[in-house]
Amino acid sequence: MQFLNGITLLLVYQLAGEITVRLAGVPIPGPVLGMVMLFITLWIRGRTPDSVEQASSALLAHLSLLFVPAGVGMMAHFDRIADEWLPITLALLCSTVITMIATALIMQVTTRWLVKPDSSAQGGSEQ
Incomplete structure (x- = not known):
């Protein structure tokens, strides 16, 4: 359940970044702004919640899988x-x-x- 809570929180920040970018017309990708917002929140809190730490660790452990679509795209447009x-x-x-x-x-x-x-x-x- 911790993992699900952490992923949900990460996705909520990504969504908040997307909404902010669309409403404000800022030329920054939504996920990047969401990550900055998450960073500021964690900095203010002074610690990382266990759920976010568990979710981010699991994502980082499988980070190489996230490069597969980019590799496939390169082969498709070689x-x-x-x-x-x-x-x-x-x-x-x-x-x-x-x-x-x-x-x-x-x-x-x-x-x-x-x-x-x-x-x-x-x-x-x-x-």
Whole structure:
């Protein structure tokens, strides 16, 4: 029953994200917004409910199965992929580089924001 409660909660957040995106016209996928909403809720609560933890662990254990439809789609459209391999490759490379740069910059900003300077390392010696 815990698993069912957890999956239901995850799907409710996904639905809430979809509804919010449709009503607000935000250019973000609904499941992504739902995941952000779930993250904020869990952050405010300070802990993860057992049902959500159990459901998410079960989903992560079978994550590889979620790639099967994408693989089948690639095989079904292999001719188109072969015809347009250069733009696809360039898009993948550019997006990867942009993502790595954005991740590094965000990490630097949040590290500076979260890490407080140590007063003893400021150069003053206490006697």
